[in-house]
Amino acid sequence: MSPIALNCFxxxxxxxxxxxxxxxxxxxxxxxxxxxALLQQGPTPEGFxxxxxxxFTAPFVIMRNTLRSGAPEPHRFQFVMIATVLAGFWSLMSGTFIVLTLQALGILAGA
Known part of the structure; x- marks a missing residue:
């Protein structure tokens, strides 16, 4: 596994x-x-x-909603795959932000 792939993982x-x-x-x-649904509160302090x-919680919410939907029929493979890719990409972006923030603060050594 290349160092870049390991870093992304x-x-x-x-x-x-x-x-x-x-x-x-x-x-x-x-x-x-x-x-x-928290975003539907309008322009209130809670909404902001x-x-x-x-x-930061979107990957968790996306996967929870995908796996817990109350549909009686099994999930279509395409729907689950799209949700997983979306949650994975969002997780990659938030993980990159966390790692770069820790590097900027000097807590994590940069490569």
Missing amino acids: IQIAIGFAIAGAVASAYQAFVNRPPSF AAVPLLV
């Missing part, structure tokens, strides 16, 4: 881990899971606070 894992941790912390404080929350 680690960033995806960090993105999913951060998404799960932030979603679990939100659920522990508010007693309900985060969802994209939901944006950074959902930026």
